[in-house]
Amino acid sequence: MAIVTAQGLRKSFRVAAKDPGLAGTLRHLLRRRWQDVEAVRQVSFQIEPGEVVGFLGGNGAGKTTTLKLLSGLIHPTGGVLEVAGCQPWRRQRRFLEAITLVMGQKQQLIWDLPPLDSLRVNAAVYGIDDSEARRRIAELADMLELGEELTRPVRKLSLGQRMKAELMAALLHRPRVLFLDEPTLGLDVNAQARVRRFLADYNQRTGATVLLTSHYMADITALCPRVLLIHQGALFYDGGLDTLRERLAPWRQVRLELAEPVPAERLAPYGEVERLDGAAAWLLIGRDRVPACLNRLLADLPVLDLEVNEPPIEELIGRLFQQGFLEEPPA
Amino acid sequence: MVVWLLAPLRDLRRHLVSLRRFWGTSLASQLEYQFNAFIELLAMVGNLAGSLLVLWLFDRQGVPLGGWSWAGALVVLGAYTVLTGFTSCLLQPNLSRIVTHVQEGTLDFVLLKPIDSQFWLSLRTVSAAGVPEMVLGVVLMVGAALQERGSLNPAAVLLMAAMLMAAALTLYALWFVLATTSIWFVKTWNATEVLRAVLTAGRYPVAAFPPALRTLFTLVLPVAFLTTVPAEALLERATAPWIGGSVAVACGALAISRAFWQLALRFYTSASS
Structure with a gap:
């Protein structure tokens, strides 16, 4: 239970609203304007x-x-x-x-x-x-x-x-x-x-x-x-x-350090290319596809180093607060 | 009604132990600041000197006070001094804090405790600053009554004590109601200052005032019940309607203060954090 x-x-609270300046202060003193604020709905x-x-x-x-x-x-x-x-x-x-x-x-x-x-x-x-x-x-x-x-x-x-x-x-x-x-x-x-x-x-x-x-x-x-x-x-x-x-970020960020620069088109089949910087590349790959993609990446490309990152929860939640709603997951 | 009024007494032991801890920590807090305690002592001596000067001036002027003799008027002044001492001991330190509690949101901690919140707010601290004033007031009342009547009737002394307690409760309840309005208006220091100013009228027998003020001080602001009735009780002049009226006003004011506090809590919004 x-x-x-x-x-x-x-x-809900009744809150007095006041305009700035002397005129606003006088109005506030003589004829207070009230607003209902719904704090919890x-x-x-x-x-x-x-x-x-x-x-x-x-x-x-x-x-x-x-x-x-x-x-x-x-x-x-x-x-x-x-x-x-x-x-x-x-x-x-x-x-x-x-x-x-x-x-x-x-x-x-x-x-x-x-x-x-x-x-x-x-x-x-x-x-x-x-x-x-x-x-x-x-x-x-x-x-x-x-x-x-x-x-x-x-x-x-x-x-x-x-x-x-x-x-x-x-x-x-x-x-x-x-x-x-x-x-x-x-x-x-x-x-x-x-x-x-x-x-x-x-x-x-x-x-x-x-x-x-x-x-x-x-x-x-x-x-x-x-x-x-x-x-x-x-x-x-x-x-x-x-x-x-998972709902906010159903993907992982994979950072690749390659032996030589590779064009975005060669990386596109593995995931969404987020950024390219010389021989370094950042890909966004669906969480479920990460192991398979990594195997293929290692087999197909001259990978010197790689790193799989989870998106920071602070960032995700911060974005969510600005947005104010959570999108429904796809059916 | 009686059960509701005496709610704090339902768990007497818990309230008494709490009160002991409240006052122990309150005095310990005051003693933390030795210099401040010294200044308070000086202020108290200054107050005493002021009261004595007022007495001396009264004695020199010889102005009639509504049919009261000088000795009789001094009994009233004594009752007033006892009440101001009581104010300094309990009302001022506790009730003036209610406004701060509301303003700063610390009333939350009081309301979260499983103890009567009115009890907590009314008795959380105590100050020794008013004790000498209370003692002086009693000495003044007894001395002046002896001067007036030659001897004291023990029954009259007991009645006077009862009337002073009723007066203290009435004063407390009035002050508490005013402090409670801070739940809506937040800043209400000025209202309590006005109350204190009006109560200084209690220095004199209510009969010394013009008829309009006499009515005001009896029916609207119970100044007459605060000082004149206890003085009359000691001088064996108090009549049953005034004694009954004093008790009724005290009980009524206390009941109103409790009901008003419960009502105010429904509107408490708690300061934002």
């Missing part, structure tokens, strides 16, 4: 317990609004929503104890005190007794490789250490559903990798369900076998990341 269900989920999906799902979309696509709906921070305008057996917007205690929301841009730790103080506050708020809280803190600190940083004021910690402490604060109550909104935002490559390792480990150990948004595709490719794609508030893909990659 799904732990997260969204059916025809909608959220008829979004439907289900997530099973233990799944790790990536939620992708450009800026303003509706990812964060959807996460806020799922975590009960805002009321939906329409549709059906159920998380951990509860309607999120009712914010019942059993719901709040079952979920967590981590926001890469906001922090809940007390700035002037060590993270341990914030963790003790959270333990009290979640009704976790002292000995159990100490055990959980030790376990999470071990997983996140945090030690004496927990006794230093938060303001003295690096961004990476702070995010790890934020994760501890968000996970102390052992939530079953994790909503993670860009948890690696602004972290360096090593810190990103550590957070990713931790999340994968946490998911394996606890079986928690994770819905993750990130602008770093490395987060998604490392953690999420399944992705949801959203554009202008509407969901337009829900499926495997590998399937998406």
Whole structure:
């Protein structure tokens, strides 16, 4: 049974529009012009317990609004929503104890005190007794490789250490559903990798369900076998990341280093010639045809070196966000 | 209705342990900045000196205050001082933060916690800055009442304490309602400043004001219930309708503040990230 269900989920906001300049400011003050903005439009999906799902979309696509709906921070305008057996917007205690929301841009730790103080506050708020809280803190600190940083004021910690402490604060109550909104935002490559390792480990150990948004595709490719794609508030893909990659780029790029320059016509039978540069050539070959084509290329042409490349997922997804829809695969 | 009003009490232990941690971390945060704590101490001494100067000026002027003797008026001023101390201890540090929480989107973290959000927002921090003012207020009330009546009736002291609690709840509820409007209007600091300014009228017995203002301070803004009624209780002049009115206003204001908060949350949009 799904732990997260969204059916025809909608959220619209009334936003005041203002023209620039003094006249616009005066008009804005005296007669405000309102616009309805549909941030989330008829979004439907289900997530099973233990799944790790990536939620992708450009800026303003509706990812964060959807996460806020799922975590009960805002009321939906329409549709059906159920998380951990509860309607999120009712914010019942059993719901709040079952979920967590981590926001890469906001922090809940007390700035002037060590993270341990914030963790003790959270333990009290979640009704976790002292000995159990100490055990959980030790376990999470071990997983996140945090030690004496927990006794230093938060303001003295690096961004990476702070995010790890934020994760501890968000996970102390052992939530079953994790909503993670860009948890690696602004972290360096090593810190990103550590957070990713931790999340994968946490998911394996606890079986928690994770819905993750990130602008770093490395987060998604490392953690999420399944992705949801959203554009202008509407969901337009829900499926495997590998399937998406194949649909977006059903070809491989083959780079050939030849003993001598070869005209494009000689290369055309093997695949689409993308580029020729002296004795180097780049071909696009259908994924299924790659092994056979390579055999023929090696037999027919004076190949010194070759390289088969998968198209970078960042590039593919970037193109998709600009496009805003996914073409149907040929029947 | 009562169950709904007392929702935070349903899980009393969790709320009490949380409150202990809230206030412990709040005081620890303030002590992180030793110099700032020192400045706060100086500001508090300055406030005390200001209050005493006002008293001295009152004493020298000898202007009649709506039939109240000077000693009686000082009891009212004492009640006002207790309430301003309470404001500095709890209302100012907590309720003025609601606007910031809404503006910066950190209200999200409060709403995600399995604890009453109004409880969290109202009691998350505490400041010791108002304690001396509260003590001074009580001393002033008792001293002036002794001067006025020669002795104190324990029942009157208890009634005064109850009326001061009702006054504190009324003041809290009014402030909370104003702070709650930030869910729609985001910036509402000015509204709370206006409330504070109006409440300074509570320094004087409500009878000292012209009839129109007296009506305003009783029926529209409950200034009369905040300071005059507790003073009257201590001076054994409070009548049943005023005592009942005080309790009713406090309960009503508290109920309105809770209902208004629940309503406001339906409109919360959370700051963009």
